[in-house]
Amino acid sequence: MQAPNTSVTSLATPAPAAIEIISLTKRYAQGKPAVDSINLRIASGSYCCLLGPSGCGKSTTLRMIAGHESVTSGDILLENRNITDLPAAERGTAMMFQSFALFPHLSALDNVAFSLKMKGVDKAKRQAAAKDLLERVAMGHLAERKPAELSGGQQQRVALARALITQPRVLLLDEPLSALDPFLRIQMRAELRRWQKELGLTFIHVTHSQEEAMALADTMVVMNHGLIEQVGPPHEVYNRPNSEFVARFMGGHNVIDTPAGKIGVRTDHMLVTPAAEAAADGPHNMPAVVTDVEYQGTYVLLGLQKPGKAQTASSTAEFSVMVSEAQFGARPYQVGEPVQLSWAPTAAHSLTTLTKAMAASPAAAMA
């Protein structure tokens, strides 16, 4: 079964939404809400990543979709059915947690069958269903093993089978890879992505890792301070961050103050020229001084500062430029060297500061 590779919906041709969030707010206490009147449509059969710094409200949003957290105001629809006030077990969602949260004393089979046991399904039926799911995730031959006798990857597959046994329409994943070592994390994220396509389900995955979200998502939702800053496919969010926050959070961009406002330019789209060969001052260039030179293998990362700014051991570079190893080999730069930074007008895009009114507009939620 192949999943439709639908990404973010457009205003002109709205795809059926697996999840639609309307003016959703969560207020734990007086003061600023943890989630502040957000709107979002997540296309059916897509892989959606909720991304943002610690405390931005992404886990609260996921828990409200799961029914593990009450809603202060607003609505959550699953395939046009209002699930806002339904108990977790009746929503059509299932949750996969950090480090998989398998019961250590139960076999893989009994872990997968557990929620059917809680529902009172008889033993033969629930074991047959669990066995069938374990076969689907290529774990049928290890059904009798306990979690401690399985590798991290095998545990992930058991956790996936356990989440799928209730036949959810939407699988919710809360930092599912963060407890794994970096090597396994990369393997497992590729596996998650394959399972999502194969099963044709909608996955909503919370992460604080830009790299993980870019690798997995059809649609990225970048959150900050309880608001949605940007929604879109990874290449769009990375190449056209619409706010200073997104540009800085995604990384790989310089934020430059110009008389016309702040602009973002990718670090690999900026040019560096020795000051002696610099063009006349213009709207698309500026003087700078090299403050760091870092060899990174295929490229060299130059750190730069505006001229005249004092440097200390703890100050960080204001701008970065990626220079290919070959270019740097042909013309190396030294710390302290005056240069000119420049960019093509087409490489620059203007950045805004998100206001609550902008974030609340449905257009923002549709990307």
Ligand SMILES: Nc1ncnc2c1ncn2[C@@H]1O[C@H](COP(=O)(O)OP(=O)(O)OP(=O)(O)O)[C@@H](O)[C@H]1O
């Ligand atoms: N049960 C709670 N009671 C009170 N405040 C809470 C509760 N859960 C979360 N918060 C607050 O709500 C805000 C959003 O928290 P949330 O856990 O959704 O953020 P997050 O983006 O998932 O962060 P992290 O990546 O650190 O898990 C934070 O300021 C947090 O302190």
